[in-house]
Amino acid sequence: MKIAILGSGVIGVTSAWYLAQAGHEVVVVDRQSGPALETSFANAGEISPGYASPWAAPGIPMKAVRWLMMRHAPLILRPHADMAMLRWLTAMLGNCNARDYAINKSRMVRLAEFSRDRLIELRTGTGISYDERSQGTLQLFREQKQLDGVGKDIAVLKADGVPFEVLDPAGCVAAEPGLAHSEVPLAGGLRLPHDETGDCFKFTNALARMAAAQGVRFLNDTAVTRLAVDGGRIAHVEIAHPETGAGNLVADAYLVAMGSYSPQLVAPLGIRLPVYPVKGYSITVPIVDEARAPVSTLLDESYKVAITRLGDRIRVGGMAEISGFTKDLPPARRATLEHSAGSLFPGAGDMSAASFWCGLRPMTPDSTPVIGATRVPNLFLNTGHGTLGWTMACGSAHVIADIIAGRTPAIETADLAISRYRNAA
Structure with missing residues (x-):
């Protein structure tokens, strides 16, 4: 399956790694000249x-x-x-x-602990170094x-x-x-x-190089301008490069990992993402x-x-x-x-x-990231991690790779999806 990941921060790059490891063809699009040049660049490192x-x-x-x-x-x-x-x-x-705090914390701890274990596993298996x-x-x-x-x-x-x-x-x-x-x-x-502790920027760039060696393509300096829908599905994503101009990127599935800019991209589809x-x-x-x-x-x-x-x-x-x-x-x-x-x-x-x-x-208002499917069949989300993107990156990426592939994740994920806001309402 060909998967387009929109955003190359630590969330987008870790998602690309796990999807590539699962055998998918992956392309990552970002408006910056390289990975982790926005929110992932100089965070607290914890x-x-x-x-x-x-x-x-x-x-x-x-x-x-x-x-x-x-x-x-x-x-x-x-x-x-x-x-x-x-x-x-x-x-x-x-x-x-107290009630919502307990619910939200249980979600966050579940994902954070799973992510810690995946990071240790990744570090042991690859030797990746990031201070x-x-x-x-x-x-x-x-x-x-x-x-x-x-x-x-x-x-x-x-x-x-x-x-x-x-x-x-x-x-x-x-x-x-x-x-x-x-x-x-x-x-x-x-x-x-x-x-x-660790340098998120160093980690993301090291993992991006490893992912590229596994066949992941990175389209840098490329803005994502619109998700085009046909027949209730994403038909392609419109992109623009300062030198090559506008074009369309076609994939089987699309993952939005654009941090704070994710709501603007999905809003025209009628998806209100509270990030x-x-x-x-x-x-x-x-x-x-x-x-x-x-x-x-x-x-x-x-x-x-x-x-x-x-x-x-x-x-x-x-x-x-x-x-x-x-x-x-x-x-x-x-x-x-x-x-x-x-x-x-x-x-x-x-x-x-x-x-x-x-x-x-x-x-997000409940501090829990939004990870999972949307009502558009081939559109997925991995965003809204707040201050814990570095802490939760590997776990979130592992989870979304399973969801996109139709596998059952190792942890409960139903309450991480955007549908939880509709349920709460």
Whole structure:
């Protein structure tokens, strides 16, 4: 079967890999000059199944008000006349209750743990390298009240069978020796020893090269302009290249993996895909003092910032800005990232040489990605992973490869499809 994948971020490329491994003819189309040049380019670098939790949770509306007022705010809202934003916010707030939180988290954990196992399997089987480390994730609490409130998180981890350690300040320093130089007091931490780190951009490009060696074709610098329907099915996808011009790409099946831009492509087909861009920021800092640098990933609970070791660099990423498709880089956002990393790991990196980046995370109102078939028989979706695209990539790709081929996936997937929104309505 010939399959056209629209989008070459980490989701599109991993999907291409597993589909090619299953014997399909695969072509990947993307408007960029190569893989992983948008949201997958400079994300926080953490692979954290243990922290696969919905943003929509009980108490979040009240916390959001407080976050919006902070100097180094983890949440930024820049409202404008945008009905899609309003619908998404309303639906997200509708999920901020205990019942929906439990349902959504169970879906996310199921997929995230399956994905972790597939990534380990892929790494073992291919030897792929991407500045990976398997030294766990430390959620750091600067204040005692944060540590005191960790009980409900521990209950969830126990229920899901996720190994964890509750650490005092000395335990935090033992896990992350660079914290011995912290400029702020440490109250304690919650460590998940089985989480990993890695450079998503390096992984995606390495896997794309491996996929190309297996016969996958990559059409770079090629915009996807329209899905053409005939007889209730996708007949072809209209594409455009700056040099060769417009044309049609014909396949047996089509997979939309275009992140935040997926809803715009499927909307003319009458498919309302509730994915909205939530902007995140990162800085990538060259290490100048190994002894002061992190060894894995640290989550700064106060500012919702992840600080990750990637080879000879430190990736500092976080914040959630709801501002549509804006790509500006306000200095205040960089200041927050520098403040978080600089106060915990002072002198570890050269902040003046850091690169500053932003990406549009494709978020659903329930934080669960949309993976599966649509009402158009040969059109499929693999999108909406939010902040967990890197964590869930291999599992999502494995699942959609099975669905497209008509095989039963290894995990339950019915509640990952877009039909769950119709059922909820």
